[in-house]
Amino acid sequence: MEKMHLKMKVNGEDVETLAEPRELLIHVLRERLNITGPHIGCETSHCGACTIDMDGKSVKSCTVFAAQASGADITTIEGLGNPDSLHVLQEMFKEHHGLQCGFCTPGMITRAYRLLKENPDPTEEEVRFGMAGNLCRCTGYQNIVKAILAAAAEMNAAKEAAQ
Amino acid sequence: MNEMTPPKAERAAALKGLGTSRKRVEDARFTQGKGNYIDDLKLPGMLFGDFVRSPYPHARISSINTEAAMAVPGVVAVLTAADLEPLGLHWMPTLAGDKQMVLADGKVLFQGQEVAFVVASDRYAAADAVELVEVDYEELPVLVDPFKAEIDGAPVLREDIADTLEGAHGARRHPNHIFTWESGEKDQTEAVIGEAEVVAEEMVYYHRTHPCPLETCGAVASMDKVNGKLTLHGTFQAPHAVRTVASLISGIAEHNIRVISPDIGGGFGNKVGVYPGYVCSIVASIVTGKPVKWIEDRIENLTATAFARDYWMQGKIAATKEGKITGLWCHTTADHGAFDACADPTKFPAGFMNICTGSYDIPTAYLCVDGIYTNKAPGGVAYRCSFRVTEAAYFIERMIEVLAIKLGMDAAELRRINFIKKEQFPYQSALGWEYDSGDYHTAWDKALDAVDYKGLRTEQAQRLEEFKAGKSRTLMGIGLCHFTEIVGAGPVKNCDILGLGMFDSCEIRIHPTGSAIARLGTISQGQGHATTFAQILASEIGIPADDITLEEGDTDTAPYGLGTYGSRSTPVAGAATAMAGRKIRAKAQMIAAYLLEVHDDDVEWDVDRFSVKGAPERFKTMKEIAFASYNQAIPGVEPGLEAVSYYDPPNMTYPFGAYVCVMDINVDTGTTEIRKFYALDDCGTRINPMIIEGQVHGGLTEALAIALGQEIAYDDMGNVKTGSLMDFFIPTMWETPNYETDHTTTPSPHHPIGAKGVGESPNVGGVPAFSNAVHDAFRTFGLTQSHMPHDHWRIWKIANDLGLHE
Numbered sequence: 001m002e003k004m005h006l007k008m009k010v011n012g013e014d015v016e017t018l019a020e021p022r023e024l025l026i027h028v029l030r031e032r033l034n035i036t037g038p039h040i041g042c043e044t045s046h047c048g049a050c051t052i053d054m055d056g057k058s059v060k061s062c063t064v065f066a067a068q069a070s071g072a073d074i075t076t077i078e079g080l081g082n083p084d085s086l087h088v089l090q091e092m093f094k095e096h097h098g099l100q101c102g103f104c105t106p107g108m109i110t111r112a113y114r115l116l117k118e119n120p121d122p123t124e125e126e127v128r129f130g131m132a133g134n135l136c137r138c139t140g141y142q143n144i145v146k147a148i149l150a151a152a153a154e155m156n157a158a159k160e161a162a163q
Numbered sequence: 164m165n166e167m168t169p170p171k172a173e174r175a176a177a178l179k180g181l182g183t184s185r186k187r188v189e190d191a192r193f194t195q196g197k198g199n200y201i202d203d204l205k206l207p208g209m210l211f212g213d214f215v216r217s218p219y220p221h222a223r224i225s226s227i228n229t230e231a232a233m234a235v236p237g238v239v240a241v242l243t244a245a246d247l248e249p250l251g252l253h254w255m256p257t258l259a260g261d262k263q264m265v266l267a268d269g270k271v272l273f274q275g276q277e278v279a280f281v282v283a284s285d286r287y288a289a290a291d292a293v294e295l296v297e298v299d300y301e302e303l304p305v306l307v308d309p310f311k312a313e314i315d316g317a318p319v320l321r322e323d324i325a326d327t328l329e330g331a332h333g334a335r336r337h338p339n340h341i342f343t344w345e346s347g348e349k350d351q352t353e354a355v356i357g358e359a360e361v362v363a364e365e366m367v368y369y370h371r372t373h374p375c376p377l378e379t380c381g382a383v384a385s386m387d388k389v390n391g392k393l394t395l396h397g398t399f400q401a402p403h404a405v406r407t408v409a410s411l412i413s414g415i416a417e418h419n420i421r422v423i424s425p426d427i428g429g430g431f432g433n434k435v436g437v438y439p440g441y442v443c444s445i446v447a448s449i450v451t452g453k454p455v456k457w458i459e460d461r462i463e464n465l466t467a468t469a470f471a472r473d474y475w476m477q478g479k480i481a482a483t484k485e486g487k488i489t490g491l492w493c494h495t496t497a498d499h500g501a502f503d504a505c506a507d508p509t510k511f512p513a514g515f516m517n518i519c520t521g522s523y524d525i526p527t528a529y530l531c532v533d534g535i536y537t538n539k540a541p542g543g544v545a546y547r548c549s550f551r552v553t554e555a556a557y558f559i560e561r562m563i564e565v566l567a568i569k570l571g572m573d574a575a576e577l578r579r580i581n582f583i584k585k586e587q588f589p590y591q592s593a594l595g596w597e598y599d600s601g602d603y604h605t606a607w608d609k610a611l612d613a614v615d616y617k618g619l620r621t622e623q624a625q626r627l628e629e630f631k632a633g634k635s636r637t638l639m640g641i642g643l644c645h646f647t648e649i650v651g652a653g654p655v656k657n658c659d660i661l662g663l664g665m666f667d668s669c670e671i672r673i674h675p676t677g678s679a680i681a682r683l684g685t686i687s688q689g690q691g692h693a694t695t696f697a698q699i700l701a702s703e704i705g706i707p708a709d710d711i712t713l714e715e716g717d718t719d720t721a722p723y724g725l726g727t728y729g730s731r732s733t734p735v736a737g738a739a740t741a742m743a744g745r746k747i748r749a750k751a752q753m754i755a756a757y758l759l760e761v762h763d764d765d766v767e768w769d770v771d772r773f774s775v776k777g778a779p780e781r782f783k784t785m786k787e788i789a790f791a792s793y794n795q796a797i798p799g800v801e802p803g804l805e806a807v808s809y810y811d812p813p814n815m816t817y818p819f820g821a822y823v824c825v826m827d828i829n830v831d832t833g834t835t836e837i838r839k840f841y842a843l844d845d846c847g848t849r850i851n852p853m854i855i856e857g858q859v860h861g862g863l864t865e866a867l868a869i870a871l872g873q874e875i876a877y878d879d880m881g882n883v884k885t886g887s888l889m890d891f892f893i894p895t896m897w898e899t900p901n902y903e904t905d906h907t908t909t910p911s912p913h914h915p916i917g918a919k920g921v922g923e924s925p926n927v928g929g930v931p932a933f934s935n936a937v938h939d940a941f942r943t944f945g946l947t948q949s950h951m952p953h954d955h956w957r958i959w960k961i962a963n964d965l966g967l968h969e
Binding site: 039083 | 195197205461689691860861887
């Protein structure tokens, strides 16, 4: 099948690649761009392991064609922090034991990142509702909720301190 | 002690050893998207394999035409059973002593069965070609109901063994019958039941479900034809056993096979077995000379690999009028699907189902399990439980409730008067196990106090009055459970898989500068082994956990072990770790004594050092000893500081727990709300409380899923009705409650550090607690037993059948 030329911004860098029009975004990210943080768990957009941030929205990249992402600004788990400067969510997931096998974690954190932009000071109920598109089989969610609430508190405290 | 030496407690804390809620070392890579899971692996020239699967549950294959598929650009090969047959790989042995088709050999026996394997340059080309393989099927009558397997005219499923009267587990009485397995005293138990003052009888069904880890199964096989070496990467919970099995079935010498389990995205029993995808990847790599990747999609995962449970348990429980249990009888019809691929120790075709006397002192018992073939996927794995322990726990915890109804007794009190007493341990059960330790009454009382059990019953009665008066449409259920597990398989004398004894191992190397690497025969799938096993070692050898690297999963470097499942890592490999640590310490003692110029017996262990008895200011730290082991010529002592231990446990361990679930049920919608869930676990010595708590939360959520909605359901035609996450229930954050965790500590007397294992307890104990809560809510209206999963419709149906909608 003839390939198309795709350009997009991924984790702050301009990238281009060739891909078939029918290729799913998750496959282009993982197999053509070697961004393997987002995972594939179900192919029916239920589990959220493939969650990325695209043009300011949480998107399940297993049910988006790469062609639809042409020109998009994409952030994946790899773009949220780096070893010298972790995102608060990355720190809080470790601090509160919000992960076990780690397979859901990139999607989970990437979704939480957008949730806290949409609602910087969520209640527990709002976290549970806003994160319900991401499944975890290991943790029972309790510590994930704790981690996200702790991250929100810390981010808000930092914002206040800066003002 | 000299002035520079920090106090004992401070030095011990710096080690982050046993009992510390040490943060996980695995998390740095997982939180940054740098995990290394099987589908992340990319090798040069790698091809991609994909299966053609049967749409029919039972059919003869008259022809397979691969011509059109082969014409798809990028397609390299299409393998069928005919291609595998010359290699003797069209069938493979199962873990249960049966054999299984790798690719359909003349017929298919379940929907989703592997028929052909397409190998192509990428997954899209492979998927295109899968669509173009033309298979002609002739449909055959389908057997779905295991109770119809032996009636006249039942279709014979396994024609390959139809005339074989002797199976891997004794006599077979019908072509669709796999085995009969008995435990206990039949005549005596039936006599006790015949003469009993009270007998409760019930059919308890634990439905078919699936472990469904978030990562599906997969493998990358890479045959290096130049060196004759096969490297097999994959989602293996038992990498060493996979190496041995791969060698036995492929004929490749075992030293020429390297098996690597990378990071695994959850296992829960799904990744214990050997699947056709692994075998086909290996063959395809041998045929093409290139690495071949195979990754299941979710539908394939749910429909073809590793179902769990599906036990129909007919029970009778006998008691005196006062409630003292006198006997327990159980006949189980076990639906094993088309091939017997249960992951059980060889001598236990029904796993440890004979732990079904539970936490109770039952003098007489009998268990009989019949394994049956049906047109369903093979499996029968231990989904977050030791082999069939969760079925056993569900059975006895339902039978206790049913007996309480019959006696008109409070179910909490009925449990209490029948618990095995603390002073009875080690306790010999009627079905042959020796329970190592326990203190059930203490745990039970603590749990009932914590939830204010009496207060809950009072509230329940008030709410019932309101319901009866028409003021409310909600019923309150209190779900009780006291479970006893049997984990840590197991003693080589009676536990093996395919002849491989179920010991486990640890090898430790101390580096010259006093840090260390330890390698184990197990493999973490989220349990945090790299964190917790380093803690065991830190306490044993006085080197900080942060200075110990822990490696698992590479059979070229790790010592042989039987892997991680059945809560066996801590009881078996954890014990090996402690024992290897003790060998290190014994040698370190000799080195310290030499350096301090005293006799070996004149030094004593002090947290992270050896000091001279009576002169604590004279000491050698482990760091100093480590360096000395590399640079001193010590008479009679080899250089270096290394040890390996292969641990054969003397007994299983028996974790237990007391759970209480409080549930509100809307009788008109069938919806449930978990208002409270209290979980007390006793897993013996606690290594990392943070990780234990996380395991309990996760296991309870899996239990909630199973009890309240998750199932692999088939229709009468043998079609899978719940083959994707559209229909297969996994609770989201929204449906999942918060849990209260608690513990008592009863160390295992035979384990070197007293630990028992915990990962599976919450699934084993959680399912009965949730299910009992549903039953309890309707008890007063006459409900004694209703089969799981208790989804909204089934609960609505209970209410409707009881006339509560009139």
